[in-house]
Amino acid sequence: MSLSNNMFHGEIPQELGRLFRLQVLYFDNNTMAGEFPINVTSCSNLFYLSFSNNHLAGKIPMEIGSLRKLEKLYLAFNNFTGQIPSSMWNLSSLNHLAFPYNNLEGSIPKEIGYLRKLTSFFVGANKLSGPIPSSLYNMSSLTKIVVSSNQFNGSLPTNMFTNLPNLQWLELGGNQFSGPIPTSIVSATTLVKLSMSENHFTGEAPNLGKLHQVSILQLDSNDLGRNSGTDMEFLNFLSNCSKLEFLTINDNNFGGHLPNTIGNLSTQLRLLFLEHNQISGKIPEPIGNLINLTLLHMEMNYFTGIIPSTFAKFQKMQFLSLSRNKLSGDMTHFIDGFSVNNLIGFGSFGSIYKGTFESQEVVAIKVINLEITGAHKSFVVECDALRNAKH
Known part of the structure; x- marks a missing residue:
């Protein structure tokens, strides 16, 4: 039964619970209100259930644990509250679990490790808290983990990435994680998106050169770097990431000079945010090799000298910010179309x-x-x- 993408409103009928043979129920992208229709949990043959993008509220019922054949559960973009019911962790057939953008509270228990078939875990934009259980990092089936915009805390285990050989997306941004980025990240060679923004990560940025598939790398708004001359060395290794399109390391404590190897970054790079650090010295000429840049933020650092003439190569640039540095000299040599x-x-x-x-x-x-x-x-x-x- 597919009723998606309509304008249905009111409450979801409890009579749906009479459809004992129902296997698939799409009710997403409507304006349904009320609470989770508890009688639907009587449809014991359901393997796909989606109530995403509605106005449902209240708690997710404990009875959901009776849907033992359920493989995909989507409850995103609603107003569900309370804790994730403990019966959820008994749904051993689940491979997709998604309830971001709700108001769920509490923590994720170690019992999540019972979901041995889970490939996608989306709980971003809720009010969940506490540390992430280590059992989650031992689920080798996972390809996507999105826990961003919650209140999770604690440090990440050093061997976190050792048992996640298939991980493609990891979004931890907007939480309260602390400590260093685990060195085992070198094992996450299948990562396409890595977002660790807006946390309290400390220490040096690790060698990410083995992440050959990464397209989006967000390390901004942390406490990374020590305002030392070696802080920017990790950029040397990123030249191996030939698919990199977005790189944000702004709002950290990175110091030292920007290395010439920044010009060896992927020519696919479109967005580069370096602002609000303590980077000093001249802007290296090879940065002009990044010919597909559309947004470049370098403000609020300690750059000196002139703007390199290679900036003339930025034919696709839409936004460039160099404010609040110590730059000087003549600018006519590069922004000459209006000469x-x-x-x-x-x-x-x-x-x-x-x-x-x-x-x-x-x-x-x-x-x-x-x-x-x-x-x-x-x-x-x-x-x-x-x-x-x-x-």
Whole structure:
């Protein structure tokens, strides 16, 4: 029975419990209210149950443990409260368990280790707390663990990644984890996304060079680094991560110089956040090799010297921030499209330049001086006129 993606409202009928042969029930993406329909737990043949994206509230009933054939349970984006029922850990057939974006409380007990077939575990954006039980890290079937935006705490065991050979996603961000990042992370060679943001991790960033599949790496908003000259050495190893697209190490305690090897990072890198650290010295010229960058944040550090001329290679850049550093010198050598050489005229509220798209199409670009009274109003009027003229 699939009733997904509609506008059904009211409570989920208890009469569904009479469908003893029901195996699959999709009720996601509606506006159903009320509590979890307890009679549905009488459908003992269910192996797929989804109530995600509704307005359900109250507790997840203990009776859910009677669905012994259940393989996939999705309760995301509701208003469920209370603790995860202990009977959940008896559902030995479960391989997907997802109830993020609720208001669940309490801890995850060691009994989660009973779910030997579990591949995906999503409990992000709740109010869960306490340490993560070590039994979770011994479940070799897991490919995705998302526990972000909760109140989990404690340190991660040094051998955490030893028994997770299939792990692809690990999201720990927005919790209260502390201590060093486990050195066993070198074993997590299948990781595609690693997010450890907004915690209290300390020590040096580990060698992540063996994570050849990683695309998203988020270490920001921790206490990593010691404001020492060796803090940035871990970047040397990231050159082996040829699929890296997002790298955020901002809001830490990284010091020292940015190494020239930053130019050896993946050319697929699109987002690089380095801001709010204690990185010093010159910005290395090879950074210009990262030609696909669209966002680059380097503000609130101690960079000195001039902006490298290689910044001219950033043809896809959409946002660049270098504020609150100690940079100096002439900037004309790199942001020259708006140089005098390309100036073709003046208007009442600004200047007009010649520009060329990558397709080699030549266009006129008007740069409005918003300090001139009436410039903003003129901009709106011109937009209205030009959209009709298909200019």
